[in-house]
Amino acid sequence: MSSIYGEMLKVSLFGESHGGGIGVVIDGLPPGEKIDLDLVNAHMARRAPGRAQWSTKRKEQDAAEILSGFIDGHTCGTPLAAVIRNSDTRSGDYSDFASVPRPGHADYTGSLRYGGANDIRGGGHFSGRLTAPLTFAGALCIQILARRGIKVGARILEIAGIKDDSPFSETASLDFPVVGAGAAERMKEAISCAANECDSVGGVVECVCSGMPAGAGDPFFGGLESRIAAMMFSVPAVKGVEFGAGFAAARARGSSNNDGFCLREGRVWRESNNAGGAEGGITNGMPVVFRCAFKPTPSICADQNSIDLRKMEETRIRIKGRHDPCIVPRAVPVVESAVAVVLLDMLMTRASASPWNGAGFGG
Numbered sequence: 518m519s520s521i522y523g524e525m526l527k528v529s530l531f532g533e534s535h536g537g538g539i540g541v542v543i544d545g546l547p548p549g550e551k552i553d554l555d556l557v558n559a560h561m562a563r564r565a566p567g568r569a570q571w572s573t574k575r576k577e578q579d580a581a582e583i584l585s586g587f588i589d590g591h592t593c594g595t596p597l598a599a600v601i602r603n604s605d606t607r608s609g610d611y612s613d614f615a616s617v618p619r620p621g622h623a624d625y626t627g628s629l630r631y632g633g634a635n636d637i638r639g640g641g642h643f644s645g646r647l648t649a650p651l652t653f654a655g656a657l658c659i660q661i662l663a664r665r666g667i668k669v670g671a672r673i674l675e676i677a678g679i680k681d682d683s684p685f686s687e688t689a690s691l692d693f694p695v696v697g698a699g700a701a702e703r704m705k706e707a708i709s710c711a712a713n714e715c716d717s718v719g720g721v722v723e724c725v726c727s728g729m730p731a732g733a734g735d736p737f738f739g740g741l742e743s744r745i746a747a748m749m750f751s752v753p754a755v756k757g758v759e760f761g762a763g764f765a766a767a768r769a770r771g772s773s774n775n776d777g778f779c780l781r782e783g784r785v786w787r788e789s790n791n792a793g794g795a796e797g798g799i800t801n802g803m804p805v806v807f808r809c810a811f812k813p814t815p816s817i818c819a820d821q822n823s824i825d826l827r828k829m830e831e832t833r834i835r836i837k838g839r840h841d842p843c844i845v846p847r848a849v850p851v852v853e854s855a856v857a858v859v860l861l862d863m864l865m866t867r868a869s870a871s872p873w874n875g876a877g878f879g880g
Contacts (some may be wrong), residue, residue, distance in 0.1 A: 522644070525865035528654050528858055532600075534644035540600035541650035545656070545865065548594025550661050557581070559660070560656040563850040564649060565687070566841075568708035578604070578748065581653045593794035597657075597780040601744065603650050616827045616833050621815025625826075632872035645844065648851045655854020658861040667728040671852045672696055674808060676720035676845050677707035683758065684724050694849045698857045712842035719754075722852045723847035724807055726860060729794065731785075733860075733867045740798015741805065744863065748855045749809050754844055757810035761793025805860075811848055 521529045525545050558580070567578040579601055586597030607649030614637045618624035622644040627635040635641055659669055672688040673695045674681055681700035688694035694700035704720075712717045734741040746758045766774050769791075776787040787803050794805035816836050823834040841847065 521592040522751070522858065523862045525869055526658075526858065526862040528651070530647050530650050532603075532647065532650070533638065533641040534603070534646040535638035535641075536603060538600045538602045538859065539650050540581075540598065540648055540710075541654050542596050542598045542855075543654050543862070544596045546592045546594065546597055546657065547661065547865075550592040550664075551590055551659075552587065552592065552657055552660055552723045554590075555655055556660065557656040560566060560659070560689075560850055560854070561649070561652055563694075564652045565848050566847070576583065576593065579649050581650070586810055594656075594682050599650065599653055599794040601653070603646075617823050617825050617832060619815065619834065619836055620821050621812075622825060623778040628826075640753075642710055643753065646849075648752060650754075651858070652851055654855040655851075658714045658857035659853065662864075663863055665864070667726065667864075669724070669726045669857050669860070671722050671724040673701075673704065673847045673849060674721045676704040676843060677711070677718040679707055690851065691803075704866045708843045715817055717817050717840075717842045719811045719813040720843065722809045722811065722845060722849055724805075724809070724852050724856055726794070726856060728812060729775055729800050729802075729805050729860060730864075731800050734795060734799040736798050741795040741863070742802055742807075744859050745807060745856055747806075748859050749807075749852070751853055752809070752848070752855055754808050754811045754814070754848070756812045758807060760795070760805075762791040763793075763808060803858075807856075809852055810850075811845050814841050814844050819853040 518764065520531065521527055523545070525824045527544040529544070530539070531541070542614055545751050561579045561581065576676045581599040581601050584598040584600060584664050586593050586595045592633065614622075615633070618628070622640060624637055625781045627637070627643055629643065639770060640646070652774070662669065669696070670685075670687050672681070672685060673693075681695050681697045683696035683700070686696050688696060693701050693705065695704060700759050707718055734744070737743070742760050745760075746872070762769065762774060776789045776792050779786050785802065789802070790803045790806060793807055794803045817840070818836060820833045820835050822832065823832055825832045
């Protein structure tokens with residue numbers, strides 16, 4: 518099923534944007550893992566809607582109600598199920614989209630795939646709202662990974678063509694997760710300008726995962742890049758993923774792009790990290806570095822061209838409702854969560870075949 522991810526760690530998403538709730542079932546979590554729910558809630562709040570001027574005005578608490586698999590602050594090892602209730606829905610805003618699809622959305626393709634039976638309210642199961650339970654799952658994985666020395670962090674690298682050239686650093690404590698204060702202000706101004714013009718902007722999120730041991734991943738279809746890219750392209754609005762030097766490698770020579778070997782405190786290390794932490798799909802001990810390109814929010818209140826499918830006539834459409842003029846700020850914790858699920862699953866899969874020292878999983 519397309520809504521289930523993973524090998525040893527299986528994450529299954531359910532629900533629709535305007536249904537009674539959305540949620541996740543996580544099967545395969547190691548038993549006895551201590552989870553700090555305050556940290557989980559803080560992580561969820563970074564993604565939640567309605568908390569900033571650049572966010573949709575839809576207000577959801579995004580409080581996950583854990584139904585199973587968790588007791589006395591620890592995982593049980595059995596499936597952990599959680600539901601997030603929807604409370605602030607305005608389904609009437611979407612009544613026309615079944616016959617007049619919104620450009621940039623899955624209204625038309627979803628109708629083709631499901632014979633018109635799909636829920637179009639708020640995008641249904643295609644909605645970015647489904648990243649809330651994914652963020653919850655990732656929040657658990659982030660804590661489990663941290664206990665094994667693996668740290669996951671992301672930041673806004675670019676919005677509306679405005680790039681933050683500051684070196685990477687933690688942004689989890691920031692309302693607007695940009696390292697450079699000057700770049701942050703220019704980005705906020707660009708978002709506000711687009712919103713005032715009934716438009717939207719996109720951007721780039723950069724993620725760095727440190728402490729990942731060398732030797733995880735498999736060649737071809739099970740490689741690090743293959744698995745992370747597949748997960749990231751599952752996040753609504755992601756249209757591009759690059760690792761390490763990314764597309765800049767296409768403009769470089771091998772002599773400058775290759776990461777030369779060196780020794781650091783008796784450990785095998787690299788002089789650079791253009792590969793982004795993996796070669797041959799297998800982690801090489803360097804930080805895993807990748808970037809995701811997010812398209813502008815397709816829901817804009819300007820008139821757009823569409824087709825009335827009942828009459829088979831061209832028409833104009835204006836989208837009502839509450840939407841983000843830029844989803845990039847709220848996407849940062851989603852990227853962190855999504856990659857944490859991938860990395861924990863990779864560690865557990867590798868450990869089940871041949872455990873290594875420090876992974877913390879039995880074989």
